[in-house]
Amino acid sequence: EIVLTQSPGTLSLSPGDRAALSCRASENLGNDYLAWYRQKPGQAPTLLIYGASSRATGIPDRFSGSGSGTDFTLTISRLEPEDFALYFCQQYSISPYTFGQGTRLEV
Amino acid sequence: QITLKESGPTLVRPTETLTLTCTVSGLSLLSAGAGVGWIRQSPGKAPEWLALIYWDDHKRYNPSLQTRLAVSMDTSKNQVVLTMTYVDPVDSGTYFCALVGGLWAQWFGPWGQGTLVAVSS
Numbered sequence: 001e002i003v004l005t006q007s008p009g010t011l012s013l014s015p016g017d018r019a020a021l022s023c024r025a026s027e028n029l030g031n032d033y034l035a036w037y038r039q040k041p042g043q044a045p046t047l048l049i050y051g052a053s054s055r056a057t058g059i060p061d062r063f064s065g066s067g068s069g070t071d072f073t074l075t076i077s078r079l080e081p082e083d084f085a086l087y088f089c090q091q092y093s094i095s096p097y098t099f100g101q102g103t104r105l106e107v
Numbered sequence: 108q109i110t111l112k113e114s115g116p117t118l119v120r121p122t123e124t125l126t127l128t129c130t131v132s133g134l135s136l137l138s139a140g141a142g143v144g145w146i147r148q149s150p151g152k153a154p155e156w157l158a159l160i161y162w163d164d165h166k167r168y169n170p171s172l173q174t175r176l177a178v179s180m181d182t183s184k185n186q187v188v189l190t191m192t193y194v195d196p197v198d199s200g201t202y203f204c205a206l207v208g209g210l211w212a213q214w215f216g217p218w219g220q221g222t223l224v225a226v227s228s
Contacts, residue, residue, distance in 0.1 A: 035215075037216075050214040097213050
């Protein structure tokens, strides 16, 4: 199965800062089938990005996704208080669909 | 607005069968392209995709758990049911159902709130 490695494990920033989260796949993701999720404490994950760079419905434009092949990045341009949470990437190129272990964004 | 809600037991004994139900509102499960997936999450671990089912009854399973899983639809109630046989304490965690992006797009959103399951004697 495809293994997704996210880095860093924890990212410490302040509101208003720019954040860059990395997700590296063990194999090339055909069609750039990669999604990003944000999970606030005690809540279910929320889809942010699909297809590596397409924002999901209702997601603000401070979130952007980039990358292709095996290296992908989620960028948050100006951190809001609600953005301090756990972020996961997920590939849907090849079954089984797998998730990364997460990056925790903390104040 | 499409919402999903999981329901099921909070405690299951080892070797028993776990049955979870996902009730979908705002979208008919018979709508072309509709699909529901199940994902579980244990504390400190990455989410793990378990299974999914589409409007046409096409099903996919995580190969690592395929022999223990079954997913089905009750279209009269607009529900998806997941059963897991021979549960073990390692199966403890929060189980989520989520809408699948499409037949060729297995991203997940929106998600249900999740249901916490403990496997213990």
